[in-house]
Structures are given as structure tokens and as C-alpha cells.
Amino acid sequence: EAGVAQSPRYKIIEKRQSVAFWCNPISGHATLYWYQQILGQGPKLLIQFQNNGVVDDSQLPKDRFSAERLKGVDSTLKIQPAKLEDSAVYLCASVPAFFGQGTRLTVV
Amino acid sequence: AQSVTQLGSHVSVSEGALVLLRCNYSSSVPPYLFWYVQYPNQGLQLLLKYTTGATLVKGINGFEAEFKKSETSFHLTKPSAHMSDAAEYFCAVTVGSGGSNYKLTFGKGTLLTVNP
Numbered sequence: 001e002a003g004v005a006q007s008p009r010y011k012i013i014e015k016r017q018s019v020a021f022w023c024n025p026i027s028g029h030a031t032l033y034w035y036q037q038i039l040g041q042g043p044k045l046l047i048q049f050q051n052n053g054v055v056d057d058s059q060l061p062k063d064r065f066s067a068e069r070l071k072g073v074d075s076t077l078k079i080q081p082a083k084l085e086d087s088a089v090y091l092c093a094s095v096p097a098f099f100g101q102g103t104r105l106t107v108v
Numbered sequence: 109a110q111s112v113t114q115l116g117s118h119v120s121v122s123e124g125a126l127v128l129l130r131c132n133y134s135s136s137v138p139p140y141l142f143w144y145v146q147y148p149n150q151g152l153q154l155l156l157k158y159t160t161g162a163t164l165v166k167g168i169n170g171f172e173a174e175f176k177k178s179e180t181s182f183h184l185t186k187p188s189a190h191m192s193d194a195a196e197y198f199c200a201v202t203v204g205s206g207g208s209n210y211k212l213t214f215g216k217g218t219l220l221t222v223n224p
Contacts, residue, residue, distance in 0.1 A: 004151075006151075031210070033210075033211070033212075035212075040216075040217075041216055041217070042112075042198050042200070042214030042215050042216050042217050043152070043198070043212070043214050044214070045211055045212065045213075048211055056211060091151060091152065093152075093210075097142060097154050097157070097210045097212070098154070099144075099151040099152040099153075100151050101149075101150055101151040102150075102151050104149070
């Protein structure tokens with residue numbers, strides 16, 4: 001069974017630039033999550049999708065973060081404009097609790 | 109709302125020694141509990157989980173954890189540490205209804221070092 005695929009693995013951008021991350025969950029899994037993991041901390045949930053609908057985005061900083069899941073499969077997470085404090089690993093997960101390898105974002 | 113506290117941000121053991129990583133949770137309803145391991149520059153790998161039923165849960169790589177409701181704990185153990193166990197370990201809780209809801213709240217993690 002293929003795992004959760006994420007790209008890119010690493011990204012370095014300057015503050016105020018925009019960036020997008022992509023996630024392809026395990027085939028057939030309707031639920032998809034994006035987590036943010038800041039260095040030295042545990043992951044924090046940003047947004048939960050069920051198929052292509054948002055279930056919970058209460059922790060998503062909506063002034064700069066957006067996410068979509070077209071056709072209930074792939075998902076993209078975007079940050080615009082990025083801040084220094086957005087430097088983190090962004091993890092995608094699908095049910096039951098399988099995580100991708102993450103995208104490490106460095107904002108300079 | 110639920111929360112997780114992992115006691116000890118860094119645990120160091122000798123190879124062959126017992127591994128004990130502590131996790132306490134707070135939840136107003138019966139929780140589902142998880143332990144994950146994270147190697148450098150990798151995602152999270154599920155070690156084991158407790159949902160319902162038997163309170164002693166066995167996972168991969170020789171790890172196990174026991175759910176103790178009276179102590180609100182879910183400590184992770186392994187009888188004999190191996191060098192390859194060196195990694196960061198995260199405890200997580202959800203109060204979802206199971207099925208498709210695994211909205212996890214994580215602890216801050218415990219870095220396990222194994223000395224030869």
C-alpha cells in the first residue's frame with residue numbers, strides 16, 4: 001500500500017513570499033489533515049478535510065494560510081505572505097493516522 | 109479539550125536497558141491514545157495505539173504501552189533498548205468517535221538517546 005506523498009521535501013523562501021505544499025493521501029482515505037510542527041514541539045493541527053469539505057480549520061491562520069482539496073483527493077496548503085515564524089515542518093496525514101514525510105519550510 | 113503532557117524532554121539510556129517514556133493525558137471523555145516515533149528528517153511513524161479493549165497494547169519494534177485510566181497515563185516501554193531506537197517520541201490523544209476522526213493533540217515530544 002502506497003503511503004502519504006508530500007512535496008517538496010524542503011523549501012527555503014524569503015519572508016513575504018508565497019509558498020505551496022502538496023499532499024497526495026493514501027488511496028481511498030476520505031479524511032486528510034495538515035499539521036504544523038515547529039522545531040522542538042509536537043505537531044499542531046491546522047486543518048481537517050473530509051472528502052473535499054473542510055471539517056475543522058479553527059487553528060488555521062486564515063489571514064495568510066489557505067488550503068484546498070479538489071475532488072477529495074490531493075490537497076494543497078498555501079502560505080501568502082510567509083513570516084519568519086512559519087518556519088516549520090508541514091505534515092500531511094490520512095486515516096488511520098498515517099503521516100507523510102513532511103515539507104520542511106525555512107523562511108529567511 | 110484534551111491535552112497531553114510528556115514528562116522529560118530528553119531521556120538517555122544504555123543499550124540493553126529498559127526504556128520508559130512517560131505520557132499523561134487530560135480528557136473529559138474516553139480517549140484514544142497513540143505513540144509515534146520520528147527519526148531525523150522523517151515523518152511520524154505509528155508505534156501503537158489504544159482505542160478500546162485490552163489496556164496493554166503491543167506495538168512495533170518491541171514497544172508496548174499500558175492505558176491506566178485511574179492515573180490518566182499511557183507510558184511507553186521497551187524491555188531492552190537498541191541503538192536504532194534513538195529518535196524522538198510523541199504521545200498523542202484524540203477524543204474522536206473513531207472511524208474517520210483522528211484529530212490528534214500531541215505532546216511536546218521526548219528525545220530518546222541510546223548510549224553504547
